[in-house]
Amino acid sequence: MCRVVDLKQAVLAKNDGLAAALREELAGRGVTTVNLLSSPGSGKTALLELLLTRAAERGLPVAALTADLATENDARRLARSGAPVRQVLTGGLCHLEADQLRGHLEGWLPDGTRLLFVENVGNLVCPATYDLGETLRVVLMSVTEGEDKPAKYPTAFGLANLVVLSKTDLAEAVDFDEETFAEHVERVNPGVEVLRTSARTGRGVEELLERVTAVGAGERPHRPPLAGRHLNEHRHDHGPAHDHVHEHAHAHDHDHGPAHDRSHEHPYEPALDTGLPVR
Ligand SMILES: Nc1nc2c(ncn2[C@@H]2O[C@H](COP(=O)(O)OP(=O)(O)OP(=O)(O)O)[C@@H](O)[C@H]2O)c(=O)[nH]1
Ligand SMILES: [Mg+2]
Numbered sequence: 001m002c003r004v005v006d007l008k009q010a011v012l013a014k015n016d017g018l019a020a021a022l023r024e025e026l027a028g029r030g031v032t033t034v035n036l037l038s039s040p041g042s043g044k045t046a047l048l049e050l051l052l053t054r055a056a057e058r059g060l061p062v063a064a065l066t067a068d069l070a071t072e073n074d075a076r077r078l079a080r081s082g083a084p085v086r087q088v089l090t091g092g093l094c095h096l097e098a099d100q101l102r103g104h105l106e107g108w109l110p111d112g113t114r115l116l117f118v119e120n121v122g123n124l125v126c127p128a129t130y131d132l133g134e135t136l137r138v139v140l141m142s143v144t145e146g147e148d149k150p151a152k153y154p155t156a157f158g159l160a161n162l163v164v165l166s167k168t169d170l171a172e173a174v175d176f177d178e179e180t181f182a183e184h185v186e187r188v189n190p191g192v193e194v195l196r197t198s199a200r201t202g203r204g205v206e207e208l209l210e211r212v213t214a215v216g217a218g219e220r221p222h223r224p225p226l227a228g229r230h231l232n233e234h235r236h237d238h239g240p241a242h243d244h245v246h247e248h249a250h251a252h253d254h255d256h257g258p259a260h261d262r263s264h265e266h267p268y269e270p271a272l273d274t275g276l277p278v279r
Contacts (some may be wrong), residue, residue, distance in 0.1 A: 015130055022133030026116070027218040031109070034212050035155060036130050038140035039149075040122030043166040045074045046199035047140070047208070048117055052081035054209050061112050065104060067096045072118065084110055095127035096120055102133075112174035113214060124149070128156040136215055137224075138208075142167040143176040151182040151274050156212045158188045158226035162195065162211060169198040180276050187274070189224055194195035 026033050031084065036044050048064060063084040064228040066074040075087030088104050090096065109116065118134065120127040139160035141149050144167060150157040158161065163185055171178075185194055195211070197204030215221050 012129055015098050019131035019133040020050065020171075022098050022102050023135070024133075025102075026133060027135070029109075029111075029113070030210065030217050031113050031116050032136065032215050032217045033118060033132070033134045035118050035120060035127075035134035035137045036140065037120045037124070037127050037137065037160075038122065038142075038166075039124045039145060041143045042122070042140045042145065043197075044119050044122070044140060045077050047164070047166060047197055047205070048119055048157065049077055049081055050199055050202065050205045051117065051209055052078060052083040052085075054205060055115060055213075056082050058209075060114060060213065061110070062115040062117070063109060063113045064117040064119065065101070067121045069121065071093070078119075084108075084113075092124045094121055094125075094228055095130050096132055097130055098133050114217075124153040124156045128153070128159060135217060135219065136161045136212060136221060138162045138164055138212070140164040140166050143171045144174050146279075147177050147181040148184055148274070148276070148278065150181070150188050151271065154188040155226065157185060159224045160189055160192055161222045161224060162193055162208075162251055163189070163195060164204070165196045167198060167200075168203060169200045170194045177277065177279075183276055184274065189226075192222060194226065237246075 023033075032250065038044050045066065047273075048066075052062055053062055063086075064078050065086045065088060066078060067090055069090055069092060072087045072089075073086050078085040086104060086108055088096070088100070090100075093100075096118065097194040105116075118132060120132075137160050139156050139162075141163075143165065150163075165181065170176075182194065185192060193211070195204050195208055197208060198229060
């Protein structure tokens with residue numbers, strides 16, 4: 001018999017509290033905060049550089065904080081826009097946390113900033129369950145990653161206020177199937193808006209800037225279906241008698257006897273077979 005102690009749940013609960021406080025603080029300062037999330041290389045920085053440049057052209061007080069495990073490359077690229085930019089090195093951590101973000105904003109975020117972009121560490125798993133106190137979560141994926149990524153990373157896509165399909169200039173070259181992609185998105189996040197962008201041609205950049213500037217600092221747009229629910233992105237088979245410790249992003253407090261009902265209550269189950277085309 002073993003008792004599953006879910007430390008991660010406590011860590012997430014603590015982060016949620018700190019994120020709520022940060023959201024309130026930023027809203028009080030009139031800042032709309034955008035958390036940009038995607039796998040490495042999806043084009044966050046390329047798109048952000050254009051967004052910052054366009055925002056600056058409009059005279060919109062904008063700033064960006066970018067997080068990576070190593071290098072200041074992204075900050076250098078973003079600084080070309082002329083906007084205030086800060087690079088955060090996470091010291092090996094694969095995501096940003098609310099407390100960390102608050103610490104980096106303190107004494108840096110210029111007064112009067114109306115729009116703050118936070119480029120999260122390139123990763124579709126770790127950052128997904130960490131609320132940063134953002135106003136808006138934008139999840140990107142590029143056409144080169146494959147149509148099924150929303151189904152494979154349902155937490156990230158399920159918590160998005162807005163989904164961006166990037167590198168659309170390459171769609172034809174990789175034979176990207178828009179219809180299948182749209183179906184995958186709709187299943188994990190019904191009703192979420194999908195914007196198509198290209199940092200090469202500038203497609204969608206103005207629209208994206210319009211969307212994020214339309215959201216007031218204290219607003220919560222498009223409530224994603226997974227928001228506020230316990231999340232899980234795992235499946236496990238239980239053998240007839242075993243001891244195990246496993247990490248969940250949701251609470252468990254149950255005893256595993258050798259012959260108990262092994263079904264759990266899971267509020268969200270990623271589909272094993274989506275029934276959609278696989279290539
Ligand atoms: N063709 C094309 N290439 C792009 C586009 N956006 C980004 N790229 C290229 O894709 C590569 C990765 O882009 P980045 O902007 O560094 O991606 P990222 O998501 O910021 O990457 P990480 O910060 O490492 O997670 C670079 O070589 C970009 O020039 C696009 O819209 N079209
Ligand atoms: Mg980047």
